[in-house]
Amino acid sequence: xxxxxxxxxxxxxxxxxxxxxxxxxxxxxxxxxxxxxxxxxxxxxxxxxxxxxxxxxxxxxxxxxxxxxxxxxxxxxxxxxxxxxxxxxxxxxxxxxxxxxxxxxxxxxxxxxxxxxxxxxxxxxxxxxxxxxxxxxxxxxxxx
Numbered sequence: 001x002x003x004x005x006x007x008x009x010x011x012x013x014x015x016x017x018x019x020x021x022x023x024x025x026x027x028x029x030x031x032x033x034x035x036x037x038x039x040x041x042x043x044x045x046x047x048x049x050x051x052x053x054x055x056x057x058x059x060x061x062x063x064x065x066x067x068x069x070x071x072x073x074x075x076x077x078x079x080x081x082x083x084x085x086x087x088x089x090x091x092x093x094x095x096x097x098x099x100x101x102x103x104x105x106x107x108x109x110x111x112x113x114x115x116x117x118x119x120x121x122x123x124x125x126x127x128x129x130x131x132x133x134x135x136x137x138x139x140x141x142x143x144x
Contacts, residue, residue, distance in 0.1 A: 025069055025077040027087060031094030033067055033074065038099060 025033065037060060044059060064074050081088040 021080065023073060023076055024080045025067075025073060027081075027091050028094060029067060029069075030077055030081065030091045031098060033064065033069070034091065034095040035098040035102070036063055036067075038095070039102075 040059065040063060060074075061071055064071055069077075081091055
């Protein structure tokens with residue numbers, strides 16, 4: 001019986017920790033929004049036309065809408081998390097984890113594409129050496 005009480009108490013604590021006040025974006029979604037905002041900032045900073053919008057909230061409204069939130073809800077959530085530093089630290093840790101995961105995926109894709117390009121170039125050289133493919137520049141030289 002004591003074990004069941006401990007399990008119920010644990011579940012209640014988990015639920016209490018997971019709940020945020022009404023109108024506040026949950027920590028996981030807040031982290032996902034922050035990660036996307038960071039990426040949007042990076043993109044906007046590299047694009048001359050978008051750079052002028054980075055100081056306004058206009059650039060973020062479509063992003064927030066895609067998550068189902070308004071700018072007011074986001075700002076209220078930022079205020080909430082800034083006043084609850086432990087929860088804010090969790091949000092920031094989750095944001096960092098999301099960005100690191102995306103970076104690792106991009107690096108794997110780049111590496112995979114580089115290997116494909118190297119393999120394609122190597123195969124082309126092998127075909128040329130074996131006479132299976134004739135270099136068109138050599139044909140032009142022979143015609144001259």
